[in-house]
Amino acid sequence: MTRTPSAVLTSAAELLGEVRRTTPLVQCVTNVVTVNFVANTLLAIGASPAMADVPGEAELFARDIASASLVNLGTPSGEQRLGMLETAAGATAGGTPWVFDPVAVGALPVRTALAAELLAARPTIIRGNASEISALAGATATGRGVDSQQDVDDALDAARTLANATGGAVAVSGPVDLVTDGESVVRIANGDPLLTRVTGGGCALGGVVAAFAAVAERPIDAAVAACTAYAVAAEFAAAVANGPGSFAVAFLDALDALTADDIVRAGRVS
Amino acid sequence: MTRTPSAVLTSAAELLGEVRRTTPLVQCVTNVVTVNFVANTLLAIGASPAMADVPGEAELFARDIASASLVNLGTPSGEQRLGMLETAAGATAGGTPWVFDPVAVGALPVRTALAAELLAARPTIIRGNASEISALAGATATGRGVDSQQDVDDALDAARTLANATGGAVAVSGPVDLVTDGESVVRIANGDPLLTRVTGGGCALGGVVAAFAAVAERPIDAAVAACTAYAVAAEFAAAVANGPGSFAVAFLDALDALTADDIVRAGRVS
Amino acid sequence: MTRTPSAVLTSAAELLGEVRRTTPLVQCVTNVVTVNFVANTLLAIGASPAMADVPGEAELFARDIASASLVNLGTPSGEQRLGMLETAAGATAGGTPWVFDPVAVGALPVRTALAAELLAARPTIIRGNASEISALAGATATGRGVDSQQDVDDALDAARTLANATGGAVAVSGPVDLVTDGESVVRIANGDPLLTRVTGGGCALGGVVAAFAAVAERPIDAAVAACTAYAVAAEFAAAVANGPGSFAVAFLDALDALTADDIVRAGRVS
Numbered sequence: 001m002t003r004t005p006s007a008v009l010t011s012a013a014e015l016l017g018e019v020r021r022t023t024p025l026v027q028c029v030t031n032v033v034t035v036n037f038v039a040n041t042l043l044a045i046g047a048s049p050a051m052a053d054v055p056g057e058a059e060l061f062a063r064d065i066a067s068a069s070l071v072n073l074g075t076p077s078g079e080q081r082l083g084m085l086e087t088a089a090g091a092t093a094g095g096t097p098w099v100f101d102p103v104a105v106g107a108l109p110v111r112t113a114l115a116a117e118l119l120a121a122r123p124t125i126i127r128g129n130a131s132e133i134s135a136l137a138g139a140t141a142t143g144r145g146v147d148s149q150q151d152v153d154d155a156l157d158a159a160r161t162l163a164n165a166t167g168g169a170v171a172v173s174g175p176v177d178l179v180t181d182g183e184s185v186v187r188i189a190n191g192d193p194l195l196t197r198v199t200g201g202g203c204a205l206g207g208v209v210a211a212f213a214a215v216a217e218r219p220i221d222a223a224v225a226a227c228t229a230y231a232v233a234a235e236f237a238a239a240v241a242n243g244p245g246s247f248a249v250a251f252l253d254a255l256d257a258l259t260a261d262d263i264v265r266a267g268r269v270s
Numbered sequence: 271m272t273r274t275p276s277a278v279l280t281s282a283a284e285l286l287g288e289v290r291r292t293t294p295l296v297q298c299v300t301n302v303v304t305v306n307f308v309a310n311t312l313l314a315i316g317a318s319p320a321m322a323d324v325p326g327e328a329e330l331f332a333r334d335i336a337s338a339s340l341v342n343l344g345t346p347s348g349e350q351r352l353g354m355l356e357t358a359a360g361a362t363a364g365g366t367p368w369v370f371d372p373v374a375v376g377a378l379p380v381r382t383a384l385a386a387e388l389l390a391a392r393p394t395i396i397r398g399n400a401s402e403i404s405a406l407a408g409a410t411a412t413g414r415g416v417d418s419q420q421d422v423d424d425a426l427d428a429a430r431t432l433a434n435a436t437g438g439a440v441a442v443s444g445p446v447d448l449v450t451d452g453e454s455v456v457r458i459a460n461g462d463p464l465l466t467r468v469t470g471g472g473c474a475l476g477g478v479v480a481a482f483a484a485v486a487e488r489p490i491d492a493a494v495a496a497c498t499a500y501a502v503a504a505e506f507a508a509a510v511a512n513g514p515g516s517f518a519v520a521f522l523d524a525l526d527a528l529t530a531d532d533i534v535r536a537g538r539v540s
Numbered sequence: 541m542t543r544t545p546s547a548v549l550t551s552a553a554e555l556l557g558e559v560r561r562t563t564p565l566v567q568c569v570t571n572v573v574t575v576n577f578v579a580n581t582l583l584a585i586g587a588s589p590a591m592a593d594v595p596g597e598a599e600l601f602a603r604d605i606a607s608a609s610l611v612n613l614g615t616p617s618g619e620q621r622l623g624m625l626e627t628a629a630g631a632t633a634g635g636t637p638w639v640f641d642p643v644a645v646g647a648l649p650v651r652t653a654l655a656a657e658l659l660a661a662r663p664t665i666i667r668g669n670a671s672e673i674s675a676l677a678g679a680t681a682t683g684r685g686v687d688s689q690q691d692v693d694d695a696l697d698a699a700r701t702l703a704n705a706t707g708g709a710v711a712v713s714g715p716v717d718l719v720t721d722g723e724s725v726v727r728i729a730n731g732d733p734l735l736t737r738v739t740g741g742g743c744a745l746g747g748v749v750a751a752f753a754a755v756a757e758r759p760i761d762a763a764v765a766a767c768t769a770y771a772v773a774a775e776f777a778a779a780v781a782n783g784p785g786s787f788a789v790a791f792l793d794a795l796d797a798l799t800a801d802d803i804v805r806a807g808r809v810s
Contacts, residue, residue: 031591032572032575032591033575033576033579033589033591034576034579036576074591075591075593075594076594077594077617077619077620078594078619079619104590104592107605108592108597108600108601109596109597110594110596110597111594111597197583197584197796198580198583199576199579199580199583199589200576242793242797243584243792243793243794243796243797244580244583244584244792244793244796245580245584245788245789245790245791245792245793245796246789246790246792246793248580248789248792249789
């Protein structure tokens, strides 16, 4: 990473402005648990979500309509698995950036097999926790699902391997987020533990990464900007929340109110 | 529309009282993105939601159990498509009023084919944005999914065509809502842009329209009353909200607290 | 029940501490309407939710990974029905406690047939409203779905029958909750009507019962502790809520803040 922290934050702030200005249409092929929160998070950041995951529509949507696509493995029913593969194919055919969130990969066989297929389609950006990134790269899986018991830095080699394999970027979420394109590594030290006390904290970040991928030239810039905006908003929300319920509400308000200046002022990247 | 605005609001206020008095059981065959918000909105207005969409249960439920049914095309998985057709058939057989919400019809092939079948079953009320209503009537589709880039009044002819084809009513949602039964046209000028910043603002209105359809004699009265109650509550909620997160919470509280007098006093119809 | 109310509350308070200390991983095979609320409720009480319901993963997860499992009949799609049977089989094979929530059983044929199969697998704890418990025990079904028009005490015989058939416990939810293992009967008089104005009030309790089942030695103790903690938190939330929207938010905050002392002080059991 040759950019200074200040230059990184300036880029992130500019990309937030671009998201607001262009309202990217983000196709979400995602799990039933958190799909509502993913959609509301995208609306709050200034994007427009569309859950087009049905086979026969997903490929067309990814290729011709979406500004960016999200494929999230959380609840991979048989029909949605076909929709995921269609989405990856359509995004590739249309040059649409797409984000892959390999929820709980490694421990569970159906999604782990599917994840290998999706990885081969070379997602623009992969976002997961340390356990998922390690498992996706072929390292030993130690996760219990969406929880990560692993340190973000333990997944750095795995993240680099994946970034080199796809030619894109990889974001590893944790107390300090880590983003790499295989070469550069950026760490974002914002955020709040309350994000882990609301279901979908990771899933919704995947959606926001996709929104930024629609407007950024380089995948790494999109991932860094998304992680920073998201984590700064989480800090603002935590400051006014009484617990996980009020935090989720305040977080959507904070994303909506987030300014370019907030990112430059409150972002902590290295 | 020969009724005066005052008479329209009095009718809407009375129908709200009927919903509260009878707690209509509203079957929701709807998308996974916003189904939770649809259910909570129905509970807040005083109805009782039931998501009975499984083939083998949906027809029976629509025919024999539901006070009204909602069919929403948002995420039409293969199994739910069968449930939608069952619901339309059951509602028809049982004389149960049903509402059709043709989400993102026009741009996407699977749901567009299904929408034609559902339209042929003659829904009691159709609710959509201007793009969806135009596309459903066979005009050129210009939507990007749930977003509408079209003016409500641009869809007036399409709405009239659909109302005449079904013998029911059509509600077109936008900054000013428009409701027609093919002859009369009512416009409701309440609401708030925050409704478009929360996912499900349209879907939940579809549910509320169904709740009012369970208690109204004429479909147009149900649609007008539902749109008015919904939009007045949105104004009350926006007055106390800090952003989309707190708006969604305040909106459910406002629907719950909404009185007949609020509708008569704050409603703006023409 | 030979324990005194005070001893019951002390046990419940201790089990809450155990949930917080061990963060049980609760597999949720549950409906699409309320799955988000179930997950957030589990996070708020101190457990970790995982929605692993896909055939090919559900059995493995229940047998080898989950601390406890929940099977909720709310929206039983064909694929999820297979996942439910896998979950019951895996839980049995692995000695994992599992909770069965027979939503709307009795009135609807698909889920009623499935419920008989699941009952035969002997769930550790069954949780439902009075109509559902009566229907599951073979009595006449009078429910309209998730609503209960029946008194909790009317279902006491049915609850005892089910508890004796499974060898586990049965919790009947209502204004006063009733829990039995076939012999002892405990009543919990906490709670608030706002819990019935938010969708998933019952479903999320099913999840919390599973979390407590992961740490309790006796199913009846888990069910009593879960119902008490849940209902006390509901009272605390209702005291600060303006309606159903703010209640749902305050409820998650209250579950998060709930202490062992709160249970001992505010619990009303007999």
